[in-house]
Amino acid sequence: LKKLNLEGSYNLKELPDLSNATNLEMLDLSVCLALAELPSSIKNLHKLDVIYMDLCESLHMIPTNINLASLETMYMTGCPQLKTFPAFSTKIKRLYLVRTGVEEVPESITHCSRLLKIDLSSSRNLKSITHLPSSLQTLDLSSTDIEMIADSCIKDLQRLDHLRLCRCRKLKSLPELPASL
Structure with missing residues (x-):
């Protein structure tokens, strides 16, 4: 089967x-x-x-x-x-x-070295992101209640070419962005 x-x-x-x-x-x-x-x-x-x-x-x-x-x-x-x-x-x-x-993205996700895309849009319980794998090309956090994205987890994403943060009404500041964007 x-x-x-x-x-x-x-x-x-x-x-x-x-x-x-x-x-x-x-x-x-x-x-x-x-x-x-x-x-x-x-x-x-x-x-x-x-x-x-x-x-x-x-x-x-x-x-x-x-x-x-x-x-x-x-x-x-x-x-x-x-x-x-x-x-x-x-x-x-x-x-x-x-x-x-x-509610959270665990630190273990950094071991997912082939992960290209994460779509967490409309996941309202997600409040912060502190860990992401360096392989990431697309990250969608649209329509979440995210308040904080750690600078260290975004600026090191040298392959990131698509970041969606539409309708993130509680986001207080934008993290430092990688040169790839």
């Missing part, structure tokens, strides 16, 4: 053990409204390349210390119950956490 698409399974509350789905490359759980957490067996999906979890409105827990070796893209738009930043893979390239309840 390479692709598992459960999109729109509104009443799905939990996933089965995924330990034997070792060839899975794509998992789509979008609009699984009742899904509250992912099973710890997700750590066995070493070939998983992309996860779609858009509009999983009840999702509040993702197992910790999961290193999905092949994961490059994660979509988690509209997961308001998700408070902690997911740590799936250090090889991730694109991370979409739009309209989530995420």
